[in-house]
Every structure is written in C-alpha cells, then in structure tokens.
Amino acid sequence: MECHRKTVTNLDLALKISPPSTVILExxxxxxxxxxxxxxxxxxKKQQHERYMKALEYQRRRNPEYLAQQMEKLDKYNELQIAIYHNLDDTDTLLESLQKSRLGGQPEPAAGKAPVDELVSLNHxxxxxxxxxxxxxxEYATENENLKEKLRLYEKETENQPAVANSLETGRDALEAIEFHSQELPALAPLELPSFDVSGFENN
Structure with a gap:
C-alpha cells in the first residue's frame, strides 16, 4: 500500500513539472x-481481514475445535480471493498498456471491440x-457465527430447564409445608359445663 502511495506522490510532482502535452498529462x-x-x-482487504480475525478470535475463546474448522475454510477462501485479485491485477495491467499504446499514437484493434476507455470503466x-x-x-459470516453462538446458548438453557423446574417444584412444596405448619390454630369457643343437681347430696 505504501508503494502505491509513494507512486501517487511522485505522479503528482510529475504532473506539476510535465510539459504542456495533452497526451503526457492524460x-x-x-x-x-x-x-x-x-x-x-x-x-x-485490510478491513475485511481485521473483521474476520476478530470473529475467529471470538470463536477461539468459545470453541477451539470449531476454530480449527473455520481456519481451514479461511485458507480456502483466501486462496480463492487471491486468485480473483490476481486476475483483476492482470486485467488492469493489460488495460493500462492498451491505454498507453493508444495515447502513444498506435491504432486500436478493430473488429468492433469496445473502446479501451469503456473497458477501463467496466473493469473499475x-x-x-x-x-x-x-x-x-x-459481514454475513460474522452474523452467522453470532447466531450460531446464540443458538448454542439457547439449547443449553433448554436442556437445563427440566432440572430447574423440578427444583422449583420441590422448593414450592417445602414452602407450602412450612406455611401450613406455621399457621396458628383458630381460637376455640369455651366449653359449656353441664349443671348437676346436688340437692340430694346436701340433705344427706
């Protein structure tokens, strides 16, 4: 990247000191x-790589085995991406040489092909x-991994729910028993004593 930036700086200097020629300036x-x-x-490319590496680091902490699988996929994806960019660079080089040839006064190929400038625009x-x-x-890969992680957490919670429910049921029964035994008995009405006729005993 730094080489391209230096080249742009040098080209800016060349534009300032170049002779007033339309061909050279173009x-x-x-x-x-x-x-x-x-x-x-x-x-x-750098931003994409940084985002992907952050996602992999997150998965490394969560699941090392899964990370190994993802690294294998990443290698294959990188190979494909490198091949695509190599082809694009080759196309850029070819179009740039065609443009220089046209600016140098050489005739363009015939046979009804599109102009070089149009090809450059399409390639861009x-x-x-x-x-x-x-x-x-x-972005979709990162989002997919986040959703998978949420699904794994949800499945864990679902597996633990029966044990939690049984524990809650046992605790509820215990609380109900404690509450039953702690209730105070209602006040009872006073007993009515029967009346006895003791007059016979008094005469004796």
Whole structure:
C-alpha cells in the first residue's frame, strides 16, 4: 500500500513539472488513478481481514475445535480471493498498456471491440462489485457465527430447564409445608359445663 502511495506522490510532482502535452498529462492522470484505486483496494482487504480475525478470535475463546474448522475454510477462501485479485491485477495491467499504446499514437484493434476507455470503466466497476461482495460475505459470516453462538446458548438453557423446574417444584412444596405448619390454630369457643343437681347430696 505504501508503494502505491509513494507512486501517487511522485505522479503528482510529475504532473506539476510535465510539459504542456495533452497526451503526457492524460497518461500521468491515468496512472495516478490506477494507483489510487489500488490503495483503496488494499484498504478494503485490510478491513475485511481485521473483521474476520476478530470473529475467529471470538470463536477461539468459545470453541477451539470449531476454530480449527473455520481456519481451514479461511485458507480456502483466501486462496480463492487471491486468485480473483490476481486476475483483476492482470486485467488492469493489460488495460493500462492498451491505454498507453493508444495515447502513444498506435491504432486500436478493430473488429468492433469496445473502446479501451469503456473497458477501463467496466473493469473499475467490476473491482467495486467484487470488493462489495467480499465485504458482504465477511459481514454475513460474522452474523452467522453470532447466531450460531446464540443458538448454542439457547439449547443449553433448554436442556437445563427440566432440572430447574423440578427444583422449583420441590422448593414450592417445602414452602407450602412450612406455611401450613406455621399457621396458628383458630381460637376455640369455651366449653359449656353441664349443671348437676346436688340437692340430694346436701340433705344427706
């Protein structure tokens, strides 16, 4: 990335001191645009890599075995991404050489092909689409891992629910028994004593 930035700085200096030639100025501007695009591309790659590594670190703490599987997937994904970017770089180099040839006065290929400038624009749009696709892939992968983690936690809670329910039921029964025994007995009405006729005993 730093090399592309230095190249852009040097091209800015060249634009300031270059002779007033439309062809030279256009060539320098095209080169500057190319290197600026490379800087942005490398920034996006770096951000994607950082996000993915954060997600992997989170999984490493949660599940080491799962991390090993994810690292294997990451290696395959990186290989595919590298192959795509190599093809894009080759296309950029080819289009840049075609533009230089056209600016140098050489005739463009015939046979009804699209102009070089249009090809450059389409290639740049392809770059943006691929970067966007890679960014979305990383975001969806991270979101998917978060959802999986939530699902695992939910399943653990579901497994523990019967034991918790039994414990609560036992505790409820114990509380009801304590409450029953602690209740005070209601006050009873006084007993009515029967009346006895003791007059017979008094006469004797």
């Amino acid at each position: 060539s320098l501007q095209i080169q500057k645009k190319y290197h600026l695009k490379q800087v942005e591309s490398l920034k996006l 749009a392809l770059h943006l689409l691929i970067h966007k696709m890679a960014q979305n892939f990383d």
